[in-house]
Amino acid sequence: MTMQLTSLDIPDAFVIKQTSFADERGQFSRLFCQKTLAPILAKREVKQVNFSRTTTKGTVRGLHYQRFPDAEMKFIRCVKGAVWDVLLDLRPESPTFLQWHAEELSQENNTMIVIPEGCAHGFQALEAESELIYFHTAFYSAEVEGGVHVQDPELAIDWPLPVDNLSVRDSLLPTVEEWLKD
Numbered sequence: 002m003t004m005q006l007t008s009l010d011i012p013d014a015f016v017i018k019q020t021s022f023a024d025e026r027g028q029f030s031r032l033f034c035q036k037t038l039a040p041i042l043a044k045r046e047v048k049q050v051n052f053s054r055t056t057t058k059g060t061v062r063g064l065h066y067q068r069f070p071d072a073e074m075k076f077i078r079c080v081k082g083a084v085w086d087v088l089l090d091l092r093p094e095s096p097t098f099l100q101w102h103a104e105e106l107s108q109e110n111n112t113m114i115v116i117p118e119g120c121a122h123g124f125q126a127l128e129a130e131s132e133l134i135y136f137h138t139a140f141y142s143a144e145v146e147g148g149v150h151v152q153d154p155e156l157a158i159d160w161p162l163p164v165d166n167l168s169v170r171d172s173l174l175p176t177v178e179e180w181l182k183d
């Protein structure tokens with residue numbers, strides 16, 4: 002089992018291409034390896050692993066992040082269906098501040114995305130019943146949760162499908178302009 006790490010233009014963000022073993026019984030693949038991912042993890046440890054299923058194609062979740070002291074790195078893999086996954090750099094000191102990157106993650110492409118601390122994450126389901134596994138390097142803390150609106154015209158994120166099924170919470174997230182004022 003191998004994991005090919007590719008750096009993105011957004012500092013400390015990566016795409017990881019994972020091999021999988023397929024035979025007449027089906028498929029086997031490794032989702033996470035502390036040794037292989039040590040160059041990305043450094044001294045971080047995985048604290049929580051989450052699962053989400055998105056029932057309806059076109060649904061968008063995000064753009065979420067956790068502030069210090071519970072800022073987190075997330076390793077995200079699609080294990081069923083397909084999603085258009087977006088990371089947004091919200092680090093004012095970063096050369097790619099307010100830039101975003103999109104990557105298709107699917108059951109078939111065995112691809113994982115790494116969202117560094119200070120970056121927000123969101124995705125759109127490209128198929129019904131799409132499922133994600135998240136590895137988080139910080140505990141969930143509602144008190145330090147933040148986010149920006151997925152349809153902020155300043156970001157101009159070109160979601161592949163009409164944005165659908167936003168949660169009430171996500172529909173009320175600030176634009177980047179409002180977020181900067183805070």
Ligand SMILES: Cc1cn([C@H]2C[C@H](O)[C@@H](COP(=O)(O)OP(=O)(O)O[C@H]3O[C@H](C)C(=O)[C@H](O)[C@H]3O)O2)c(=O)[nH]c1=O
Pocket residue numbers: 051053062063064065122123124135141168
């Ligand atoms: C993330 C999280 C949430 N929750 C609770 C909070 C809510 O009562 C419920 C659903 O949470 P939320 O509406 O934030 O779920 P999503 O909209 O899918 O958000 C997630 O998806 C976006 C795209 C992400 O990147 C985040 O990891 C995560 O925020 O689970 C927990 O109890 N523990 C957790 O770790």
